[in-house]
Amino acid sequence: MASLNLEDFINWRDPSLWISLASITFNPLAWNIVARNEYRNKSLTRFFGGSVYVGCYFLAAAIFLFGMLRDTLYHNALKSQPTVPLLPNDAPFNLHIVVPAVLFITGQVLVITSTYALGITGTFLGDYFGILMDHRVEGFPFNVVENPMYTGSTLSFAATALWYEKPAGLFITLYVYLAYKVALSFEGPFTTMIYSKKAQSHDGKSSKKEL
Secondary structure, eight states: OOOOOOOGGGGGTTTHHHHHHHHHHHHHHHHHHHHHHHHOHHHHHHHHHTTTHHHHHHHHHHHHHHHHHHHHHHHHHHTSSOOOOOOOOOOTTTTHHHHHHHHHHHHHHHHHHHHHHHHHHHHHHHHTOOOOSOOOOSSSSTTTOOHHHHHHHHHHHHHHHHTTTOOOHHHHHHHHHHHHHHHOOOOOOHHHHHHHHHHHHHHHEEEEEHH
């Protein structure tokens, strides 16, 4: 029986693998830097003539396009990686088809419904521009998972890896999960701070009116 080598599952010497990981690292890092700069310095707002909405829509378009580029680089990385059966492909269940299909559909539902619930500005860091929501969104899918956008994206990465039977894809999916966890550790407290300041400002105004 031939011994298995790690490179039978993942080709670590393939540049496209590292390019894919770099793009996954770049996206949340870049958006957090840009958004925090916007909150403090209003750079995009000033660039677009003082319009917070144009600045936010510009950032939304950039995030969307770079997300598409990230997904393209991920698919390119999988093409040159070893193919290894990851799920049973025997009838009648055909798990190698059913499982990734269910994961992908679930992931896309989470992404699409969360975008619909939040709107463009709510989804794409509008709060950093001062475009704040009146109340916390608590309906579907936020009543199912805390961060449906990130969870849905991670599920889609996993589904793609299982569909093409690429262990490297599962490794990249794990990296995506960790990258999002790190991003949330910065985004969550900062967003909470923004809304806390809004609440304090609102309470202050209410107190003045009472006086």
